[in-house]
Amino acid sequence: MKITIGQKYDAEMILVFKGKGSEDHENILSRLSEKNLFKGEEGEVFSLVNMETGRSQIFLGIGEEDQADEEILRLAAFKGAKELSRLKISEASVKLTKLPNLCYRKSTKAFAEGLYHAEYRFDQYLSKKQEFSLAEVSFDLLPGKEEKVLPGLKEIEHLMDGIFLTRNLINEPAISLTPEVLAQAAKSELEPLGIEVEILDRAECEALGMKAFLAVAKGSTNEPRGIIMRYRGGNDEAPVGLVGKGVTFDTGGYSIKPGPSMITMNGDMGGSGAVIGAMKAIALNKLEKNVTAVVLATDNMISGDAFVPGDIIGSMAGKTIEIHTTDAEGRLTLADAVYYIIKKEGVKEVVDVATLTGACVVALGEFNTGAFTNNEELLGKIRAAAKEAGEPVWQLPLSKEYHKLIKGDRGDLKNSGGRWGGASTAAAFIEAFVEDTPWVHLDIAGTSDIAGARGYLPKGATGMPVKTLYYYVKGENKGGC
Known part of the structure; x- marks a missing residue:
């Protein structure tokens, strides 16, 4: 689907506030409201199709005028695009007016984003493909706003490219997305955009002393891979770092998961998918920043060589780790990756x-990403980016009590602090390897992959938190409204 400017089509999407019609459609909207067919409630959709003239009107409810925000616009656009596709309409227009209390540039970007979300589908393994008929939407912009809006529309197009890459990687089954395939996907997607991608094999990881990561990899016949991605868009300043968990399938190892809990474990590399997708968006939009991203990719399997509970393993940092459960493997790979x-x-x-802990899902469900930090200023940047993205984050505690729970008896640390406070003890474990470097940990176990479609997010991989990472790297937005 493409977005153009200015063309007029017989099919039109019309934004409607609750209880307030436009002059052009006042009579129609009054009759629809009288018959309780459409009142402009947030998320409402109503279609009028004239078979004789070919004219179609898709009314999109956006709720109370003073409550409208970018998230409501994303959902309205998503529903409008889905409705147009259902009606087999390939071209449509929309008039985007200035909404109260909203930046015009940002609201236009939000509407475009919702349209793009509507066309996503992961159907390569279906014998019957999912059709999407809408091919073009033309924006009727306010006079004189093109100069500010057009760069934003291109930015969101590139950002959605990164989100779709993330979704595709996470939705891919483990049988076809091994650590080596994930590494090659990063290379093929990012190198043409000017990102340096270095792939580390097992021997190179051993030479670096990545003992925690390689302990997880011991049980698998699939070779582990380190994926180092370097984007240089700024001056000589030190890069910001992104690290993504890259466990391409997690059985739990000898601390084996129940069967039903394993079905979605191909998505346990959601962190790596998000980081790779964010790097693509960063490069496509040519951000003037320096960014390095690291993924240590393996799966967590059972074999005669696999690590077991009671083992004591090493780490790149030189710290020793007691293994209390082999199902707390992701934090082991992250320990070496952040170090x-x-x-x-x-x-x-x-x-x-x-996608680190079930405890975070218990605490926050599928609606908020858990956030932990040793630096409130850095977390402030993430909060601002998440707000811009429409990807909610919620800070969880990381006090000294949680660090006490992961103190080892026979080794320096243990990889599980027990049942209670599991999201916080997992974060405390990672923090032990970042030392004094400003650091934020995002636990996306609930938000990366969802059990059912919600709003404009599809069932399965959501693409979170690609937008948050992108806006964090981009920094303060000075585009104006």
Whole structure:
């Protein structure tokens, strides 16, 4: 689907506030309201199709005028695009007016984003493909606003490219997305955009002393891979660091998961998918920043070589770790990844992203990403980026009590602090390897992959938090409204 400017088509999407019609459609909207067919409630959709003239009007409710925000516009556009596709309409127009209390540039971007969300489908394994008929939407912009709006529309197009890449990687089954395939996907997607992608094999990871990561990889016949991605769009300043958990399938190891809990474990590399997608969006939009991203990719399997509960393993940082459960494997890979990116890549701050704990899902459900930090200023940047993105984050505690729970008896640390406070003890474990570097940990176990479609987010991989990472790297928005 493409977005154009200015063309007029017989099919039109019309934004309607609750209880307030436009002059052009006042009579129609009054009759629809009288018959309780359409009142302009948030998320409402009503279609009028004239078979003789070919004219179609798709009314989109956006609720109370003073409550409208970018998230409501995303959902309205998504529903409008889905309705047009259902009606087999390929071209449509929409008049985008200035909404109260909203930046025109941002609201136009939000509407475009909703349209793009509507066309996503993961259907390569279906014998009957899912059709999407809408091919073009033309924006009727306010006079004189093109100069500010057009760059934003191109930005959101590129950002959605990154989100769709993330979704595709996460939705791909483990049988076809091994650590090596994930590494090659990063290389093929990012190198043409000017990102340097270095792939580390097992021997190179061993030479670096990545003992925690390689302990997880011991049980698998699939070879582990380190994926180092370097984007240089700024001056000589130190890069910011992104780390993504890259467990391409998690059985739980010898602390084996129940069967039903394993069905979606191909998505346990959601953090790596988000980081790779964010790097694509960053490069496509040519952000003038330096960014390094690291993924240590493996799966967590059972074999005669696999690590087991009671083992004591090493780490790149030199700290020893008691294994209390092999199902707390992601934090082991992240320990080496964050230590590597700080010590070897020289990042000035680091954000790690991981589908890390069921405890975070218990606490926050599928609606908020859990956030932990050793630096409130850095977390403030993430909060601002998440608000811009429409991807809610919620800070969870990381006090000294949680660090006490992961103190080892026979080794320096243990990889599980027990049943209670599991999201916080997992974050405390990672924090032990970042030392004094400003750091934020995002636990996306609930938000990366959802059980059912919600709003404009599809069932399965959502693409979160690609937008948050992108806007964090981009920094303060000075585009104006």
